[in-house]
Amino acid sequence: MLIKKSDDIPGSEITDEKLYNNRRKFLRGAMLAGSVGATGWLYRTLNRPGDTKPQSAENDPAGEIAAGEIAEGYRTPEGEPANTFEEIANYNNFYEFSTSKQAVAVRAKNFITRPWTVEVSGLVHKPKTFDIDDLLKLAPLEERVYRFRCVEAWSMVIPWMGFPLRALIDAVEPLGEARYVKFITLYDPKRMPNQTTSVLPWPYIEGLRLDEARHPLTLLATGLYGRDLPPQNGAPVRLVAPWKYGFKGVKSIVQIVFVRDKPGTTWADYAPNEYGFYANVNPQVDHPRWSQKRERRIGEWSMRKTLPFNGYADQVASLYSGMDLNRQF
Numbered sequence: 001m002l003i004k005k006s007d008d009i010p011g012s013e014i015t016d017e018k019l020y021n022n023r024r025k026f027l028r029g030a031m032l033a034g035s036v037g038a039t040g041w042l043y044r045t046l047n048r049p050g051d052t053k054p055q056s057a058e059n060d061p062a063g064e065i066a067a068g069e070i071a072e073g074y075r076t077p078e079g080e081p082a083n084t085f086e087e088i089a090n091y092n093n094f095y096e097f098s099t100s101k102q103a104v105a106v107r108a109k110n111f112i113t114r115p116w117t118v119e120v121s122g123l124v125h126k127p128k129t130f131d132i133d134d135l136l137k138l139a140p141l142e143e144r145v146y147r148f149r150c151v152e153a154w155s156m157v158i159p160w161m162g163f164p165l166r167a168l169i170d171a172v173e174p175l176g177e178a179r180y181v182k183f184i185t186l187y188d189p190k191r192m193p194n195q196t197t198s199v200l201p202w203p204y205i206e207g208l209r210l211d212e213a214r215h216p217l218t219l220l221a222t223g224l225y226g227r228d229l230p231p232q233n234g235a236p237v238r239l240v241a242p243w244k245y246g247f248k249g250v251k252s253i254v255q256i257v258f259v260r261d262k263p264g265t266t267w268a269d270y271a272p273n274e275y276g277f278y279a280n281v282n283p284q285v286d287h288p289r290w291s292q293k294r295e296r297r298i299g300e301w302s303m304r305k306t307l308p309f310n311g312y313a314d315q316v317a318s319l320y321s322g323m324d325l326n327r328q329f
């Protein structure tokens with residue numbers, strides 16, 4: 001990623017997190033663990049006074065969504081509390097709106113995500129354009145508390161809401177030749193103002209191998225903390241593959257295409273010496289400009305060790321048997 005020193009950082013008014021926690025009964029465990037101190041640290045560190053109010057649960061325009069099933073077995077281990085809503089919703093990479101992590105929430109605030117359709121096409125028996133509300137009915141919504149590791153060496157723990165991508169794949173029935181899945185973000189410079197710049201080639205595209213896409217950990221996320229996904233986190237639907245670097249998690253998806261050959265993807269094509277197609281979290285392979293051995297969990301002082309496959313090796317390492325994990329381009 002480009003590392004930009006921001007000069008338009010929003011202000012530091014913080015909604016009391018306890019207020020928010022009280023409204024999230026079904027998430028009690030994960031929520032209470034996120035500390036007020038952590039939130040304070042983030043804002044003291046990242047924000048300067050003035051400007052706009054950071055997004056909080058209280059001023060989040062997205063309504064609550066029905067609480068889904070809490071998927072047991074998909075929680076991070078004890079000692080890794082979820083980051084707060086305020087942290088997750090105010091420190092974002094979404095270049096269609098801004099290259100400043102702290103400005104994305106403000107700039108994406110009025111991004112309208114209804115009506116919305118997702119066209120699923122390519123090598124499938126049953127191509128279909130889903131209205132977002134029909135897409136949401138493909139499978140019961142679950143809560144999955146996953147680690148999230150950005151290639152820039154920061155991390156969070158995020159309580160996503162969503163459903164396994166596999167449910168969508170089964171619905172469209174891929175043909176035998178389909179080997180990869182390509183995901184495409186909305187291209188609409190009127191609604192995504194930074195698409196008028198050439199900071200990246202647009203639209204943002206990502207891809208997975210079909211077996212990665214079918215893996216039970218792989219999620220189409222439509223919410224977090226039991227609410228609709230805020231625009232800055234990729235509303236109305238984004239990809240989450242928690243063993244991969246965060247840039248694989250393409251946001252605001254409008255098209256999913258099943259293809260035979262490995263698709264070109266935004267960051268791997270833009271800076272092939274720095275980013276690869278697989279992008280599995282690997283502490284042994286440093287980024288050319290920084291180490292990947294450790295990471296800064298947002299809200300913590302000390303650095304944590306980065307785990308192979310972001311801690312999901314038991315579940316996913318077998319997908320890559322026979323591959324040189326240090327060369328995954």
Ligand code: MTE
Nearest residue numbers: 092093094095185204233246247249250251
């Ligand atoms: N998707 C689109 N369309 N545009 C982006 O700029 N940034 C990626 C990924 N998905 C990005 C995107 C990167 S680099 C990261 S780290 C994550 O989104 C950040 O997700 P978050 O803002 O929800 O933490």
